[in-house]
Amino acid sequence: MKPALAIIFIPLFFSLFAGAQNFRLPASSPSSRLYTYLPNGNAFSFANNPAALASVQQFSAGMFSEKRFMLKDVGYYNVAVAVPTQRGNFGFKGDYFGNSFLNETAAGVAYARRLGAGVDVGVQFNYYGVNAGGYGTAAAVTAEAGVVIHLTEDFRVGLHVYNPTSVKIGKEDEELPSIFNMGFGYQVSEVLFLTGTIEKVQHQAAAVTAGLQYNFDKKLFANGGFLTSTGAYYLGLGLIQKNFLLNASASIHPQLGFSPGLLLIYIKAKK
Numbered sequence: 303m304k305p306a307l308a309i310i311f312i313p314l315f316f317s318l319f320a321g322a323q324n325f326r327l328p329a330s331s332p333s334s335r336l337y338t339y340l341p342n343g344n345a346f347s348f349a350n351n352p353a354a355l356a357s358v359q360q361f362s363a364g365m366f367s368e369k370r371f372m373l374k375d376v377g378y379y380n381v382a383v384a385v386p387t388q389r390g391n392f393g394f395k396g397d398y399f400g401n402s403f404l405n406e407t408a409a410g411v412a413y414a415r416r417l418g419a420g421v422d423v424g425v426q427f428n429y430y431g432v433n434a435g436g437y438g439t440a441a442a443v444t445a446e447a448g449v450v451i452h453l454t455e456d457f458r459v460g461l462h463v464y465n466p467t468s469v470k471i472g473k474e475d476e477e478l479p480s481i482f483n484m485g486f487g488y489q490v491s492e493v494l495f496l497t498g499t500i501e502k503v504q505h506q507a508a509a510v511t512a513g514l515q516y517n518f519d520k521k522l523f524a525n526g527g528f529l530t531s532t533g534a535y536y537l538g539l540g541l542i543q544k545n546f547l548l549n550a551s552a553s554i555h556p557q558l559g560f561s562p563g564l565l566l567i568y569i570k571a572k573k
Contacts, residue, residue: 336513336525339450339458339487339497344547344567345382348393348412350483350499351448351462352424355393355414358384364547364567371558375401378563390415393426403435422450430478432471442471442478456489468504479504493517501531525549532556545571 337343338350343357345364362384370376382395393412400406408431414424424447431441448462464481471478485499498512513527513536521542528535538551549565 335485335499335511336495336497336515336527338499339460339485340495340515341456341487341489343384344569345384345393346565346567347384348414348424348426349380349382349395351450351460351485352393352412352426352446353414353422353448353450353460353462355384355391355412355424356416356422356450358386358391358393360572361385361570362567364565366563366565368561368563370561371555372560372562375403377401405433407431407433420452422452424448424450430471440471442469444469444478457486459486460484477504479506497527506531525551545569 335350337346338348338354340347341357343354343359343362345358345362346366347358348355364382366378366380368378370378377398377400379398380395383393385392385394391414393410393414395408395410395412397408398405408428410426410428412424412426414422416422426446428444428446429441430444431439433439444465445467446462446464447466448460450458450460452458462481462483462485465478466480468477468480470476481501481503483499483501485497487495487497489495493516495515496512497514498510500508500510502508509529509531511527511529511531513525515523515525517523523540523542524538525540526535526537532555534553534555536551536553538549540547540549542548545568547565547567547569549567550563551565552560552562554560
């Protein structure tokens, strides 16, 4: 990164870090919200609530990449794996945001299981690190937990808390904010799914994320939604081919512009 660009980019990067923990979540992809409450889980189901991992029935792995606001120095990359077992389901994820000069990395291990016909619970432990070029590095370990309640076969609600103890990071003991959210998913029909989340980031006003997915047939679907925290909205088009799901998406931020993203998920076929 050129020094002149660094002067602009560093304050922007840290203002986003300090102001909104959820800013690093995908802007263009509905995966972190939409897939949480879908009836059939996949590798990205636990992105926003570890309890949703319990809904995964087959081994699943996926990757996501996003070019945030079309800036080459603000890339977001995410990989996730879900492994169902007889003793509960395990999930592994990794995130990278930024560039070689200034970046954030995260890795998480999750566990979830179904307690009964109507309740799923899950926990996750995360490593989070910040690298600021010649300014040094900082890291912290955080935890999160969640529950998903199946009110009916088609309607479920969830609660999730991230970093409830407000873990500190770095020599300056800067607080990583706690995040609380509650959401729902409603399978209206075979072709239409609705979801919504209310999220409260520490020291910020509550924000709403809403989305939907419409299946044209068994292979082709579209999704979309909006985020009140940024005023952005997203649209996506997806294709299911054998064991693979491909979702191309994009969001429009009212001030910062266009962010394209691409999601690829593999789901092992049932025996």
